[in-house]
Amino acid sequence: MTENLPKVRAPSIRDVARLAGVSHQTVSRVLNNHPSIRESTKARVLEVMEDLQYRPNRAARALSRGRSRTIGILSAQSSEYGPASSIAAIQDAAREAGYYVNTANLTTVDQESIEAALMHLMLQAVEGIVVIAPQVRVFDVLEQLSITVPFVSLQSTGHLDDHALSVDQIAGARLATRHLIDLGHRRIYHLAGPQDWIEAEARMRGFLDEMGAMDVPTTAPILGDWTADFGYHAGRELFGRRDFTAIFSSNDQMALGLMHAARDAGLDLPRDISIVGFDDIPEAAHFWPPLTTVRQDFAELGRRCIALLLSNLPGGEPIVDREPIMPRLIVRESTAPPAF
Amino acid sequence: MTENLPKVRAPSIRDVARLAGVSHQTVSRVLNNHPSIRESTKARVLEVMEDLQYRPNRAARALSRGRSRTIGILSAQSSEYGPASSIAAIQDAAREAGYYVNTANLTTVDQESIEAALMHLMLQAVEGIVVIAPQVRVFDVLEQLSITVPFVSLQSTGHLDDHALSVDQIAGARLATRHLIDLGHRRIYHLAGPQDWIEAEARMRGFLDEMGAMDVPTTAPILGDWTADFGYHAGRELFGRRDFTAIFSSNDQMALGLMHAARDAGLDLPRDISIVGFDDIPEAAHFWPPLTTVRQDFAELGRRCIALLLSNLPGGEPIVDREPIMPRLIVRESTAPPAF
DNA sequence: TGTTCACATGTGCACGGTCACAAATGTGAA
DNA sequence: TTCACATTTGTGACCGTGCACATGTGAACA
Structure with a gap:
């Protein structure tokens, strides 16, 4: 009846040492x-460890080593497919490397919320931070709070490239745009993401670059918020005027909303309007019509993200991973040559 | 030029104490x-803390208190909408309560993978575990490894209800089924989730219960895997025979796949076939046709989950939260009376 | 004026590891 | 046999915080 004695202290390194007839330091060396x-x-x-069901105490380890072996993720909209996939991939990669991961979600992207989230991570003594959120403001706050741990962003920001790792959003957007131009479209709209998201900006730039390179006149992009709802409402307005034959949407969800609005307007897809998305969420293949989109490899991104971050930790040899991951165009049935 | 001296130890409670002219214990009391x-x-x-930019050292705290203030989430398919939303909600609620959260993903749901994930959490000295995964096997492993920390499951398992908290999946499934029956359908299929997921089983039970209660003959449910792809392939087969007028799908993704297959088969929705989903993912309102589905309040679930778990921690007074969260039927345009 | 008591603060050690250094043991060549 | 040196093991301090306990302080009361 010894098993339910209250407060049996978990076995420590010294308990193991005593039973094995060695010093605690020897046990530590084995560990x-x-x-x-x-x-x-x-x-x-x-053997003694096994007998005692010994488990090293992480807090003690962290304290004496001065390292927590934890990295933090700062994420916005973490239940959406892109961020969620990235987070999962990062966690897997980190665990593989013997690190723990802690996520702080941003409910809103204002100064205060960012500060609170960063504080939460810093209080945990994270050794590094991965940012999956609108970078610009986050970086401002990072600087303001004089956060000193290394950080990595999942998106290239242009001027912070040592910290960035990214799918080449610009190239992806150009692929999508080029696809539409090659089909013969000349009046193409772009439904962009929120201005302060780096991806949104990069995709917009890719769109504009390609349009410029191919000498196609452009109209100002529409700024959205990534949601299908926004796509729907934007679509209702756009399809009222119909001064275009194709739309490149900055993500699949908004593309879905656009399709919904198009059907409401009695349009036939892709005959009347071609639509291209971005992300290739698993559902995209089953939209009506199946969505032509740009696929990003989130798992690969997560792996390289951790590799980059860990290399920047004290002790690692800094690598700079400037090679962007190239996205792929997945052509399905939402695009076709313009009917007129 | 003092700012880049190497190895400036972070200020400790004693540094603060010295500058404030008090003992370290007084500082601790303030904290x-x-x-x-x-x-x-x-x-x-x-004031001194502010000056010094003092941050308490979590490892030291955890060590001396013997508590980590961390809870673990064991999750499968964490990039899907349901789990991802739950995780986000749990993290927010935990942070609110001053707890940290660590997530371990299951890549596969075999014994070994579950053990590895649990080990990862235990090595972190989590104080409690939230399970978002096929429970049955996880609980077996929990027992086998003689894990002693309290745990909570996001789904009711029937025999472990003290640990469970759930959206009433059965009631939700009955709502969906009843809706179809009320519309006049009598030949209704059910596309279920994987057998070992509690939600899947509960939704199936709800379906069967309601069909039984209303005296409608049933056919054996089809076991799927939650993905849109599966829904599509199941649909291709089902729509070949067409010996039914409605389908209740265990989640929205599979419902989307079904819709895709229905269009391929040249069917008109909802005239020829009615489809109901489950979850109400944000995209569901924009499917073609907009999907009638059952909405779960993941945020509420996350909050109550943390409340329940924390109450079971040593020191808290155990509450038993048996009141399930009631889901709501959201009627859109994918359901209609049968045409014949 | 001394006693009591609540409040405010200080002292020293424990938590469970790691680190730097010292000591013991083993091995091979002079 | 003895010394030099590599290998293996042990000793004690230390990381930053919280806890138990001791101590100091001032007000209320007899």
Whole structure:
């Protein structure tokens, strides 16, 4: 009946040492795979550990080493497909590398909320931060709070490229735009994401670059908020005038909203209007019509993100990963040559 | 030029104490809002903290208190809308309560993967665990590894209800089924989720219960995997025979796949076939046709989940939250009376 | 004026690891 | 046998915080 004694302290390194007949330091060496430990000693210690169900205490370790082995993720809209996939990939990669991950969500993207989230992460003594959010403001706050841990952004910002790792959003947007131009479209709208999201800006730039390069006149992009609802409302207005034959939407959700509005307006897709999305969410293949879009490899992004971040941690040798991940155009049935 | 001296140790409680002319214990009391501290003393200490940019060291705290203030989430398919929303809500609620959250994803749901994920959480000394995954196996492993921390599951399992908190999936499924029956449908299929997911089972049970209660003959549900792709392939087969007039899908993604297959088969929705989903993902309102579905309040679920878990932690007074969250039927345009 | 008591503050150690350094043991050549 | 040196193991301090307990302080009361 010893099993339900109250408050049985978890076994410590010294308990193991006593039972194995060695010093606590020897146990510590076994834990850390120190090279000069006699095999027989090591085996004995390991056996005692097993018997005692010994688990190293992370807090103690973090305290004495001065390192938490934790990295933080600062994320906005974390239940959407893109961010959620990135987060999952980052967590997997971090765990693989022996790191723990802690996520702080931004409910709103104002100064105060960003500060609170960063504070939360810093209080945990995270060793590095991954930012999946509108960068510009976050970086301002990072600087303001004089946060000193290394950080990595999942999107290239242009001027902070040492910290950035990205899918080449510009190239992706150009692929999408070029696809529409190649089909013969000349009056193409762009439904962009929120201005302060780097991806949104990059995709917009890619769109404008390609249009310029191909000498196609452009109209001002419409600024959206990533949601299908916004796409729907924007669509209702756009399809009223119909002074265009194709739209490139900055993400799949907004593209879905556009399609909805198009049907409401009695338009036939893709005959009357071609639509291209961005992200290739798993649902996109089943939209009506199946959506032509640009696929990003989030898993790869997560892996490289962690590799980059860890390399910037003290002790690692800094690498600079400037090679962007190239997105792919997935052609489905939402695009066709213009009917007129 | 003192700002880039290497290795400036972060200020500790004693540094603050020295500058404020008090003992380290007094500083500690200020940190923990101890009642008997003179206002003036407290103010002085707080001021020094501000000056020094003092941040308490979480590892030291965890070590001396023996509590990590961290809870773990064990999640599968964490990039899908339901789990992702729950995770976000749980994180927010936990942060609110001063807790940290750490997520471990299951890549596969086999024994080994579950063990690895649980180990990862336990090594962090999480104080409690939230399970968002196929419960049955996870609970087996929990028991096997003799995990002793309290845990909460986001889904009711029937026999572990003290640990469970849930949207009443059965009631939700009955709402959906009843809606179809009320419209006049008598030959209704159910596209279920994976057998080992509690939600899937509960929704299936709700479907069968309601069909039984209304005296409508049923056919065996089809077991899917939550993905739109599966819905599509199941649909291709089902619409070949067309011995039914409505389908209740266990989630919105599979419903989307079904719709896709229905269009491929040249069917008119909802005239030829009515479809109901489950979850009300933000995109569902923009499907073609907009999807009738059952809405779950994930945010509320996350909040109550944390409340329940924290109450089970040592020190809290155990509450039992047996009141399930009631889901709501959202009627859109994917359902109509049968045409014949 | 001394006693009591609540409040405010200080002292020293424990938490469970790691680190720097010291000591013991083993090994091979002079 | 002895010394030099590599390998293996041990000793004690330290990381930053909280806890138990001791101590100091002032007001209320007899």
